[in-house]
Amino acid sequence: MIYVFALLIGVVAGLRAMTPLAAISWAAYLGWIDFAGTQLSFIGALPTVIILTILAIGELVTDQLPKTPSRKVPVQFGARIVLGALCGALLPGNWIIGAILGAVGAVIGTYGGAEARSRLAASFGKDQPAALIEDAVAIIAALLIVYLV
Numbered sequence: 001m002i003y004v005f006a007l008l009i010g011v012v013a014g015l016r017a018m019t020p021l022a023a024i025s026w027a028a029y030l031g032w033i034d035f036a037g038t039q040l041s042f043i044g045a046l047p048t049v050i051i052l053t054i055l056a057i058g059e060l061v062t063d064q065l066p067k068t069p070s071r072k073v074p075v076q077f078g079a080r081i082v083l084g085a086l087c088g089a090l091l092p093g094n095w096i097i098g099a100i101l102g103a104v105g106a107v108i109g110t111y112g113g114a115e116a117r118s119r120l121a122a123s124f125g126k127d128q129p130a131a132l133i134e135d136a137v138a139i140i141a142a143l144l145i146v147y148l149v
Contacts (some may be wrong), residue, residue: 003101004091005149008141009091010084012069012100014071014109016138020087022056023142025049032147033092038088047115060135065130070112080106091149 012020022048027033028044035041042048054124062068069076073118081103089095 002091002149003097005145006088006091006093006101007086007105007108009059009145010105010107011109011112012105012138012142012145013102013139014080014106014111015085015088015113015134016056016059017050017076018056018059019081019138020142020145021083021142022049022052023146024087024090024142025052027146027149033090033149041088050140063135064131077110080110096149 009024011021012023020127022035025043025048028035028041029046031044033041033044071077072079084106085099085103088105089099091098091102117127117130117134120133121127124130
């Protein structure tokens with residue numbers, strides 16, 4: 001089951017790159033995921049939680065701007081794959097398999113999220129409601145995944 005979560009956290013990274021990393025940091029801070037006594041213990045430290053949360057909120061804000069590039073351009077797409085792999089590797093279990101599944105999930109989330117948002121935006125007649133729904137899905141899914149893992 002842990003590998004399903006690794007794939008899903010990658011899907012979330014495809015929707016919003018920083019949201020799953022912030023969620024993992026919060027999970028470590030709250031004791032849902034235990035990094036204590038490892039070289040990764042800094043992930044659950046309050047300064048890390050604050051920084052990653054600010055970055056995730058910043059991404060949510062910039063996503064609403066009209067000049068934000070597509071998530072499918074190379075830099076955006078690459079960042080989502082890297083962060084999906086990182087988040088998949090950070091979940092319990094074999095980190096290599098987690099990283100691979102997280103990267104695959106990020107590809108799925110990037111293309112699937114773009115298509116779903118495009119269809120939602122078309123049904124609303126504008127993009128902002130679709131973007132806000134996507135934000136909510138990403139946040140809720142990330143928190144649910146790290147809570148259940």
